[in-house]
Amino acid sequence: AKEEGRNTFRFFSTEINTATLGELLLENDLFGALEREELLLHYQPKVDAKTGELIGAEALMRWQHREQGMIAPEQFIPIAEENGLINAFGEWAIRNVCAQQRAWLDAGLMVVPVAVNISAHQFIQQDLPRMLSQVLADYGLPPQLIELELTESLLMRNSSRATAMLQVLRRMHIQVAIDDFGTGYSSLSYLRQFPVQSLKIDRSFVTQIGEHGESIRLASAIIAMAHELDLEVIAEGVENEVQARYLREHGCDQFQGYLYGRPQAADQFVSLLSARHLD
Ligand code: C2E
Ligand code: CA
Ligand code: CA
Numbered sequence: 181a182k183e184e185g186r187n188t189f190r191f192f193s194t195e196i197n198t199a200t201l202g203e204l205l206l207e208n209d210l211f212g213a214l215e216r217e218e219l220l221l222h223y224q225p226k227v228d229a230k231t232g233e234l235i236g237a238e239a240l241m242r243w244q245h246r247e248q249g250m251i252a253p254e255q256f257i258p259i260a261e262e263n264g265l266i267n268a269f270g271e272w273a274i275r276n277v278c279a280q281q282r283a284w285l286d287a288g289l290m291v292v293p294v295a296v297n298i299s300a301h302q303f304i305q306q307d308l309p310r311m312l313s314q315v316l317a318d319y320g321l322p323p324q325l326i327e328l329e330l331t332e333s334l335l336m337r338n339s340s341r342a343t344a345m346l347q348v349l350r351r352m353h354i355q356v357a358i359d360d361f362g363t364g365y366s367s368l369s370y371l372r373q374f375p376v377q378s379l380k381i382d383r384s385f386v387t388q389i390g391e392h393g394e395s396i397r398l399a400s401a402i403i404a405m406a407h408e409l410d411l412e413v414i415a416e417g418v419e420n421e422v423q424a425r426y427l428r429e430h431g432c433d434q435f436q437g438y439l440y441g442r443p444q445a446a447d448q449f450v451s452l453l454s455a456r457h458l459d
């Protein structure tokens with residue numbers, strides 16, 4: 181047993197060193213990513229659960245690395261959160277979405293609200309409301325065209341401060357959704373204190389519909405209780421008709437997932453806006 185313990189230790193220390201080296205190299209490049217204009221946003225449609233009509237989008241960040249190609253947010257957002265770059269990245273995302281909305285409006289398109297993901301650091305440390313109103317003013321946009329997605333754990337970690345911030349955002353008419361709902365430890369009754377407008381059921385619950393009875397019951401319980409609190413419910417990661425039908429039957433309001441569209445570059449997403457314009 182003693183031998184085994186020693187081997188285990190060696191194994192883990194090697195793993196950690198390898199991961200750290202890779203991360204350091206990536207982190208080094210990440211510092212220049214904004215300046216080199218390597219960040220971009222992909223837009224994923226959100227649709228009305230009953231009609232299938234396009235009613236919004238989520239902006240998802242990607243990093244176009246000059247050697248490694250497209251890097252997913254799960255690989256660089258945690259690094260950016262640790263070294264503080266996330267504040268600049270987050271502001272860039274909001275600015276980029278607003279510039280895009282402006283361009284679409286100027287092109288005569290009927291736009292939809294676009295949601296941006298906000299990290300804990302950004303939500304707590306930055307003067308977010310002032311930045312948001314500045315950017316909206318810069319592009320001459322109404323606040324209804326931008327939405328924020330905040331994770332459940334972010335809100336729970338500093339709930340009194342989060343509540344105060346949410347009240348300010350509500351007065352500004354900026355809609356907020358609680359993201360990845362069901363993965364944290366908060367109870368729905370706890371949510372009552374947060375002035376938010378919608379709740380996104382995490383993909384892990386949606387994926388299991390049709391597989392496990394347990395998560396089916398959880399998904400429908402979340403929908404029913406969210407409606408009790410007057411929250412709109414959106415399901416993320418909807419990939420097939422079985423999931424969509426089940427969620428629709430249980431009153432889910434909005435869908436987002438590969439069944440309706442992948443996250444896509446702005447110049448592809450625009451065709452969804454144009455299609456909507458025609459009918
Ligand atoms: P999230 O906010 O939960 O975003 C949803 C993720 O699920 C996205 O992954 C999306 O591409 C993926 N997805 C959507 N529909 C489906 C589906 O039907 N099936 C499957 N398998 N996946 C689906 P993505 O784009 O890789 O983003 C991952 C996470 O990175 C996001 O999770 C979010 O937490 C974070 N993130 C992305 N962009 C930003 C950003 O601009 N700022 C911050 N702070 N975080 C971001
Ligand atoms: Ca999100
Ligand atoms: Ca989510």
Ligand code: CA
Nearest residue numbers: 360382383416
């Ligand atoms: Ca998720």
